[in-house]
């Protein structure tokens with residue numbers, strides 16, 4: 001268990017917010033399969049974008065499970081405070097502020113990780129949001145703006161002073177985007193700089209890595225992003241293994257059942273036409289991880305109906321398991 005302000009999170013392995021991936025069907029399933037905490041995809045605080053159908057869909061409540069955590073991004077303290085208030089009015093239990101996104105679309109509007117260049121503005125945004133709502137506010141950010149300017153410890157202190165309840169640090173700078181090794185040392189410096197919980201993020205794909213990162217950084221928990229693509233059970237599995245080294249991983253049939261659940265849930269949430277397109281990324285990550293050939297993945301991408309997608313996954317044999325069967 002982990003305390004975030006007045007709220008309790010059930011374990012220390014969280015699913016990362018990922019635009020286009022961690023939608024409600026995915027969050028709901030990851031939560032059901034044991035993730036400690038799940039966060040909705042980022043929505044722009046900008047008034048013109050806040051009520052767009054896409055933003056509404058991203059924030060949709062109806063409890064994905066656990067706390068309803070809404071992530072907002074923006075660079076105007078007034079807009080951010082207003083967005084946080086609206087999110088809470090719509091049922092959010094927790095507001096997460098994104099200052100970690102390196103995307104051009106976000107950075108050009110001086111949101112996401114671009115804000116890390118302006119610490120004074122960071123302080124004003126965080127204070128405005130914390131003052132606007134009576135639910136805990138968390139901050140997700142990076143190790144800093146650039147390798148020459150790893151200012152996450154300073155930003156973390158600003159956040160703590162503003163009343164932020166917990167931090168998630170992706171251990172890369174904005175300039176590094178997704179390249180290079182994650183700097184767990186910078187995360188350690190953040191942990192040493194503040195007394196609120198810090199969650200370590202970046203390149204964590206199994207319990208062994210999670211354990212090592214927790215040891216090296218002293219973080220209160222870990223957040224898993226890309227490794228959970230097509231593997232909604234992963235955060236829950238890592239949480240179980242951290243709690244009990246002998247916890248077993250789900251077998252292929254169980255994993256397949258989870259993916260079928262996700263595919264079906266995605267079709268229902270978006271409707272068949274959109275759902276079939278949206279789920280391709282996750283389904284092919286699952287297929288690839290279980291040995292599907294390029295040809296099989298291309299064939300999956302050409303399927304246009306819900307029934308065909310479910311049928312293809314239902315008929316798919318894990319290449320590793322069939323090799324094993326042949327060897328026996």
Ligand SMILES: Cc1cc2nc3c(=O)[nH]c(=O)nc-3n(C[C@H](O)[C@H](O)[C@H](O)COP(=O)(O)O)c2cc1C
Pocket residue numbers: 016017018019020021041042071098100101140170201202203204223224225226227
């Ligand atoms: C496709 C994609 C979309 C993402 N969208 C968001 C987002 O909406 N909000 C956010 O804070 N981070 C976002 N991220 C960053 C992740 O939350 C996470 O910090 C990053 O992927 C590093 O963790 P990992 O190595 O476990 O993937 C996104 C990452 C990816 C790959």
